Amino acid sequence: MVGDMSRQQREWRQKEERENSERQSLAPSGAVANRVGSSSEKTLYFQDQIPKAQIRRGPQRAATAVSHAQLIALYWVLRNGVPYKEQAHQLEEQRRESLIRHHLHRLSELGYKTA
Secondary structure (H helix, E strand, O other), X not given: OOOOOOHHHHHHHHHXXXXXXXXXXXXXXXXXXXXXXXXXXXXXXXXXXXXHHHHHHOHHHHHHHHHHHHHHHHHHHHHHOOXXXXXXXXXXXXXXXXXXXXXXXXXXXXXXXOO
16 A cells, blocks of 8 residues: 555654653643743753753653752752742853853963953
């Protein structure tokens, strides 16, 4: 039959569907994201960490590492009794400033004058 897929094509499609469902299960659902007050354009810090960790550690360990970070954040929220505040922008800015300081220091060590 002309419309039938080969066994290899079926396996490839099933593999893609599994990978897509894994990606969707790692990302927070729309209801959860809306409950914490985020909008659809705004990416969450932990949601952003998953792909980065998957590159370094693989999908299983990445999920475990991000879950661990979430538990630590939850612990501090409960311990201090304050609402969770997203700090992705602040962390990004600190990392950028640290990198600038490092390179300015390195340039001065190499003999270049910096302001």
